[in-house]
């Protein structure tokens with residue numbers, strides 16, 4: 370039968386395909402999951418948490434960045450609140466403190482003690498009026514001066530003066546670790562060629578660094594964070610305020626991204642001298658043509674997914690969407706040619722689908738439901754029949770778009786910003802709950818572990834190799850049934866499989 374042109378090609382999704390196993394000589398240590406999030410940012414772990422108000426606020430963003438992924442802060446918040454969330458992430462676990470609190474040599478020990486209490490720190494670089502490093506002073510130095518004399522004793526009388534063990538401003542993390550270990554120092558001040566203080570490294574922060582070897586850092590050693598923006602009303606002000614707060618990635622995000630106003634927003638962000646240094650993701654699209662529009666607008670990555678999400682009803686409410694494997698593949702045809710990474714957003718139910726998304730053409734995946742049950746997601750635990758749950762809702766749900774509870778800031782994601790009355794809202798998502806899953810570290814471990822196994826089975830040591838080598842086999846409903854546990858009653862829930 371001839372297929373009329375009106376019927377586009379067959380649409381496939383995660384459950385329609387499996388990856389073919391390939392020859393593999395790999396050991397787990399050979400596997401490197403580093404992948405490109407945007408044109409300029411790579412992540413050691415290709416996972417991104419969804420910009421949803423039951424998934425990503427600062428706690429989740431911090432946890433995601435520590436695991437080597439990235440959190441995208443949702444935008445159902447006032448501009449100030451969202452910028453504050455960015456600030457909270459940027460101030461966490463500073464590998465290198467680029468603007469350390471300092472003290473001048475003429476200050477008294479009493480003043481020093483007050484400063485230490487205020488900032489809850491125990492050691493300060495001492496600098497002259499020209500910000501040149503002249504010594505270090507720590508709590509230990511105070512111990513040898515009776516408290517009664519603190520008001521009259523000056524910092525330079527008890528500090529350890531130069532020469533000190535210092536690092537150069539452009540020191541790497543590895544070089545700093547060697548220096549700190551060799552000299553058994555708690556702190557390493559960094560100076561430029563003229564002796565000006567440019568930063569401070571503390572052992573404490575480095576220990577945290579060792580705990581999170583994959584963590585996603587910016588150039589100044591701070592955790593990276595993304596934040597969602599729209600196109601409507603004060604969206605430009607939102608974008609610039611987030612940039613001022615230090616956001617690394619702006620995600621210009623609507624349920625249907627291929628619209629003039631959002632494309633214009635991306636284009637403006639990538640051309641305005643005040644904003645173009647920030648990485649901008651555009652989405653969501655589900656076709657080659659949609660992805661091309663964002664590539665042409667200058668986006669640094671394109672986010673793909675119209676309706677695959679676990680809480681989405683876009684496809685049933687509007688009849689529009691593309692099954693996710695096909696959508697990712699089609700979008701990647703436009704993106705690959707331009708060197709623009711693809712983010713596969715929504716629809717992931719199991720770890721094995723991360724590798725499927727990457728083989729289809731994605732570079733990273735965005736996840737909602739699999740992370741909504743984590744300790745770090747916003748919202749309290751709910752007990753139902755003795756089991757623990759956390760709420761999870763679509764950003765197009767009535768709850769997220771209505772004024773119920775508090776003002777909604779994100780109705781424009783579904784092009785309903787100007788709908789004033791709640792009973793005129795047309796929801797495109799549902800409100801529900803997911804099982805509590807504990808800390809993100811444990812959940813991420815299973816997702817990362819699953820991906821690592823996928824790469825081993827395919828025989829790919831890197832993500833680009835996985836993308837190149839990976840081949841799909843299309844499967845039937847009967848095969849899907851065979852893939853899942855069958856004919857057995859599950860008695861114990863696995864940490865990475867809760868059933869179908």
Ligand code: XMP
Pocket residue numbers: 419420421624653674675676677678679680681682683684714715716717735736737738739762763764765766797798799
């Ligand atoms: P998962 O499957 O990971 O999907 O839970 C998360 C993604 O779903 C999208 N999203 C929605 N899509 N209506 C929709 O059609 C909604 O209410 C909605 N809320 C979120 C979004 O792309 C998210 O990352």
